[in-house]
Amino acid sequence: MGIKYLHSITEIKKEHCYETGGSKPLRVFCSDLNYYVCKYHKDAGFPFHLFNEYIAASFLQIWTLAVPEFAFVQINKTHTLQTAYPHYYFETIGFGSKYMGDFKEVDKLFIETPVIKKDNETGRNSFLRIALFDIWLSNEDRSFNNFNLLYNFKENIFVPIDHASCFNGNNLDKEPYLITHNESILSSPFLNRFFDRNLQTNSNNIRLSIIDEFKINVSRCHDELDNILSETPLSWKADTDFLRDRLFFLFSEQWTKACLDYFTELFFLHLKSQ
Numbered sequence: 001m002g003i004k005y006l007h008s009i010t011e012i013k014k015e016h017c018y019e020t021g022g023s024k025p026l027r028v029f030c031s032d033l034n035y036y037v038c039k040y041h042k043d044a045g046f047p048f049h050l051f052n053e054y055i056a057a058s059f060l061q062i063w064t065l066a067v068p069e070f071a072f073v074q075i076n077k078t079h080t081l082q083t084a085y086p087h088y089y090f091e092t093i094g095f096g097s098k099y100m101g102d103f104k105e106v107d108k109l110f111i112e113t114p115v116i117k118k119d120n121e122t123g124r125n126s127f128l129r130i131a132l133f134d135i136w137l138s139n140e141d142r143s144f145n146n147f148n149l150l151y152n153f154k155e156n157i158f159v160p161i162d163h164a165s166c167f168n169g170n171n172l173d174k175e176p177y178l179i180t181h182n183e184s185i186l187s188s189p190f191l192n193r194f195f196d197r198n199l200q201t202n203s204n205n206i207r208l209s210i211i212d213e214f215k216i217n218v219s220r221c222h223d224e225l226d227n228i229l230s231e232t233p234l235s236w237k238a239d240t241d242f243l244r245d246r247l248f249f250l251f252s253e254q255w256t257k258a259c260l261d262y263f264t265e266l267f268f269l270h271l272k273s274q
Helices: 048-062 108-112 121-136 166-170 203-230 240-251 253-271
Strands: 004-007 026-029 035-039 070-074 094-098 149-152 157-160
Touching: 035 048, 035 070, 048 070, 048 094, 048 166, 048 203, 121 157, 121 203, 121 253, 203 240, 203 253, 240 253
Parallel strands: 004 070
Antiparallel strands: 026 035, 035 094, 070 094, 149 157
16 A cells, blocks of 8 residues: 655644644644644554554545545654644654645534535435444544534545544444444434435435445455555554454454444434434
């Protein structure tokens, strides 16, 4: 896959420190002359949250969803003075997603935009595929209250960002479980904006098409898993055998069936709710 290794080349401006409720990423100007939204490692031990970002972005690429280009980014400590963050945050190489400044951040007001309508096939399909991806990876951090989505108006597609809370909130070392209804974007009003108030006759065909694609994509992710794990940065000191064992559940018949059944349940539940 050839993930790029980059480094910061200018001081990080104070206004480029994102005061989110979670990881507080930084917008960093990097050695390929592009800005990246970067996350870093605050604690000792293996950086599970960075690994989650990396594995999710890698799988999203395989799913051909519009995840921003990503790289491993070493932030120079001398470039962090304005952030007021401790230098040890940047001892470990971080994870960066290319900054997409021309994309619109999705929020509750975005629901009323004219692009969210039933004849927007590309927008609808990207929304449904991301919803199923989140169920599969137990992503608890994309919902009606926190979309973690951008929208590309040029191509009319949703762009997923921020996957540190996959595997039930960064708990890859614990047994997985399905996210709650409220933790799925299927519970947001977007779904009914993409369909008529009454169920369209083709809604089930759309669902089945998403499911067929899911099965193919999961198989492809399984085939690429060893390659993805082999590109984990050496400085993360990953226990590859442990990570492979813990990720095995994603490809089991029991888990994939549970995810598809749950996707179908939420799809029809919230499609009928209006």
